Amino acid sequence: LLLCYLTGAWSIPDPRHREALIQLEAFMQTGGQMVLTEAEQQLDALLFKMKQEETARAEFPPAVHFFKARDLIRTSPIFKLLQKMPKGGALHVHDFSMVDVDWLVQNVTYRPHCYMCGTDNQSVRFIFSAQTPRPLSHCSPWVLLENLRAKMVNSTDLDDRLGITHNLTLFTSRDPEVVYPTQDVVWEKFEQAFLAVWGLVTYAPVFRDYFYQGLTQFYVDNVMYLELRALLPEVYELDGSTHSRAWTLKTYQDVTRQFTTNHPDFLGVRVIATIHRGVNASVMAGAVEEAMELKKSFPDFMAGFDLVGREDRGRPLWYFRDALSLPAEKGITLPYFFHAGETDLEGTDVDQNLLDALLLNTSRIGHGFALLHHPVAKDLSRKKGVAVEVCPISNQVLKLVKDLRNHPAAALMSESHPVVISSDDPAMFGASGLSYDFYEAFVGFGGIKSHIGSLKQLAMNSIRYSSLESEQQEKALGLWQRRWQKFVSKWTFSK
Amino acid sequence: LLLCYLTGAWSIPDPRHREALIQLEAFMQTGGQMVLTEAEQQLDALLFKMKQEETARAEFPPAVHFFKARDLIRTSPIFKLLQKMPKGGALHVHDFSMVDVDWLVQNVTYRPHCYMCGTDNQSVRFIFSAQTPRPLSHCSPWVLLENLRAKMVNSTDLDDRLGITHNLTLFTSRDPEVVYPTQDVVWEKFEQAFLAVWGLVTYAPVFRDYFYQGLTQFYVDNVMYLELRALLPEVYELDGSTHSRAWTLKTYQDVTRQFTTNHPDFLGVRVIATIHRGVNASVMAGAVEEAMELKKSFPDFMAGFDLVGREDRGRPLWYFRDALSLPAEKGITLPYFFHAGETDLEGTDVDQNLLDALLLNTSRIGHGFALLHHPVAKDLSRKKGVAVEVCPISNQVLKLVKDLRNHPAAALMSESHPVVISSDDPAMFGASGLSYDFYEAFVGFGGIKSHIGSLKQLAMNSIRYSSLESEQQEKALGLWQRRWQKFVSKWTFSK
Numbered sequence A, B: 001l002l003l004c005y006l007t008g009a010w011s012i013p014d015p016r017h018r019e020a021l022i023q024l025e026a027f028m029q030t031g032g033q034m035v036l037t038e039a040e041q042q043l044d045a046l047l048f049k050m051k052q053e054e055t056a057r058a059e060f061p062p063a064v065h066f067f068k069a070r071d072l073i074r075t076s077p078i079f080k081l082l083q084k085m086p087k088g089g090a091l092h093v094h095d096f097s098m099v100d101v102d103w104l105v106q107n108v109t110y111r112p113h114c115y116m117c118g119t120d121n122q123s124v125r126f127i128f129s130a131q132t133p134r135p136l137s138h139c140s141p142w143v144l145l146e147n148l149r150a151k152m153v154n155s156t157d158l159d160d161r162l163g164i165t166h167n168l169t170l171f172t173s174r175d176p177e178v179v180y181p182t183q184d185v186v187w188e189k190f191e192q193a194f195l196a197v198w199g200l201v202t203y204a205p206v207f208r209d210y211f212y213q214g215l216t217q218f219y220v221d222n223v224m225y226l227e228l229r230a231l232l233p234e235v236y237e238l239d240g241s242t243h244s245r246a247w248t249l250k251t252y253q254d255v256t257r258q259f260t261t262n263h264p265d266f267l268g269v270r271v272i273a274t275i276h277r278g279v280n281a282s283v284m285a286g287a288v289e290e291a292m293e294l295k296k297s298f299p300d301f302m303a304g305f306d307l308v309g310r311e312d313r314g315r316p317l318w319y320f321r322d323a324l325s326l327p328a329e330k331g332i333t334l335p336y337f338f339h340a341g342e343t344d345l346e347g348t349d350v351d352q353n354l355l356d357a358l359l360l361n362t363s364r365i366g367h368g369f370a371l372l373h374h375p376v377a378k379d380l381s382r383k384k385g386v387a388v389e390v391c392p393i394s395n396q397v398l399k400l401v402k403d404l405r406n407h408p409a410a411a412l413m414s415e416s417h418p419v420v421i422s423s424d425d426p427a428m429f430g431a432s433g434l435s436y437d438f439y440e441a442f443v444g445f446g447g448i449k450s451h452i453g454s455l456k457q458l459a460m461n462s463i464r465y466s467s468l469e470s471e472q473q474e475k476a477l478g479l480w481q482r483r484w485q486k487f488v489s490k491w492t493f494s495k
């Protein structure tokens, strides 16, 4: 197919030849081979008009930092349509950044027994405790939030003034270029916000509610399935006692069951156990052993294993090759879902993670931002059907790319490379669910040329490249298909 | 080669297999197949150390806007090395942005009979005239600069305060993000600066001197050959009389001969006649006819034809297909060197220029910034050996990309796509010659992984993909090779 258009030297271009090449290129892009129903074609015509209007706006949202673009996006008719669209599954989402920060502040920090302290570096820490907790180093004395709030005239004011809200997220209404001038600054703030959230969400009652609320937010955004990257912490109770990782995983499973009972059209959750890439080789070996155990105990609920944390500062995958080879050595199945290529440090050890993830037989690639710089890894990913989990807003906020039209996934989607769209840490970025990231991908990566087929393909990819068994995938596709048809016909009728 | 590494499913990665894939990827990049001499390997080791130091700097220059990065780059040892390096030819340079602005101010505006007026939109216009010129609409009355300067205490001050200097270039020491917030603003300023320069450089005595000075600046930057995109204006004399386009082309030839006589190791110049893409179809047809005539009259000096001006606002190539098919219809050779894909308006009519340039049998592609979004065009460009003229600083200043590590040419060079590096309009951007753009390409596109072989390949590409006949190319390569060897041995001995 790719070779047939090379007809040697020509002189005057033949319009039919040109048209054929244009069609070929359209055919090659993600969703280009979709056969569209009449209703889908109608919706596509509408979408095309919307896109043209979107492009004509004074500010083109995908070219603007998401913190400034969010309000623009919210007023976009395309965004409203994407919110309603059944998007399939969210395959790259982290455990403690699923739920928007306002919910955390209003529903969690107002609970009894919530203590807070302020760290030396302007962040905060929380803990729930029956009595005053032991002091934390590099943190002010603990104060009970209900006492503090009782003294204030306006407790909402406290949330802002004490910095509760802004310490739990990267999102800011100030100029993000000024607040976060470099990758180092934004990652430092990211890690601090993560630690601030930690004490709130690892408290057992909150842990359950947080996850249920997280599922709710994805569900109302018309996401029907989730693969959760989870640190599986030792969750604590009010008396300071803690639970095992297996308990944590079991709790995720229980909450998921409860959620699917209440929402039968939600397909469920699978968990990818994660560990920070800052650990040493023997800690990693222990974590892999434990993950193999968990996979044995929860064969359907646990999807696999991954490493998290800033790639540029952590150890490369190859450093952990012995630990990561343990499952293969022992003949035990532990699928990998490695973050790899979330970097612009071209040519360094970290930059080899993409290739190493593939050599370690990863099932998908988290981010893969550097993939275009690695033609061998790119080719392997395509030929092995290892999908790239593209998280546009995350990459923009963490300063890998400014104008999302230049995101490498735009090139990958031009040639139908296997990709899925996800949101990574939506609460950290002031987003929620998948719709904002779908907006950036659809409008930003695709420009005028992406269409209803691209959206359909992306949603189907999220099932096709999930960790679900093929029978489960069939079932999921069937369910998604029915919701998609309803979505398309509703939208075309309402216009 | 590309298929042999797919060895099916494996379990524990084999370090030799990994090493082979890493080598394969290194082999695939631009210059990856170069066999290096011992001296080159020594220089490469030095370069590698320099690169590591460059990456460790607080600010990484390719990630910073060139206006702010220029001082950083000037202090870089890599830049100093690149200045000395014989870079081959500059294949994408425009006629009236070759010479730095200070030269224009100091050597041109101080000449007698130089009049200036200030336009309604804060720009300036110039004209040389024996008597007071006729008033220009939307411009203040003409003032003779020597009269104005005679009244000033400090004439340098006048150059700055009257805005002479800053009106002739985009370069500014103020924050470029503030001065040029959008593509529209920066392109408007670009066009105004171009019009301001116009009256100075189309005055016959200046025209000659400017071109000679332009050649000098490229020559001292160790560029040995130039292909000039030239509008071939009707150059004027002090009495207001004007010359024909043929005269202009002939003058370029004469100045080139004079320059090569004075600098026998400079290979020469070829001219690509250009016209603004804002014209209509019949004007274009006339321009193509005229270009065919000129090509007949100057078969060796005239290289071909191109369209200039902002692609996003101009007419697409396909609109001009009849005019551009004239040479083929008449069986006359008029090579094309089309600007194409200097856009982020994906999926629009303008975005088809890349494919159409190739269908119209272009010899090279100017910019090709959008090429990664067009897999068919990309494949055609590769298979037909149509090189992409990559101008990194131009694309950054004109706001197509911020962090040059995300420039699409980084991906193209990862797979050895035919590219050359050029500087487009160096004077507009505060650059000069090719070294700044080579710096961005070498350090920014390649990261740690590009090496002396990449540089060698880029220099050789600039001869290989020039419009020179194959015998001339052989001669040029031989000359370059000798200078290269001298450069390598000098550099390795001096360390």
Ligand SMILES: [Zn+2]
Pocket (backbone or CB within 6 Å): A092, A094, A339, A366, A424
């Ligand atoms: Zn992630």
Ligand SMILES: [Zn+2]
Pocket (backbone or CB within 6 Å): B092, B094, B339, B366, B424
């Ligand atoms: Zn140009």
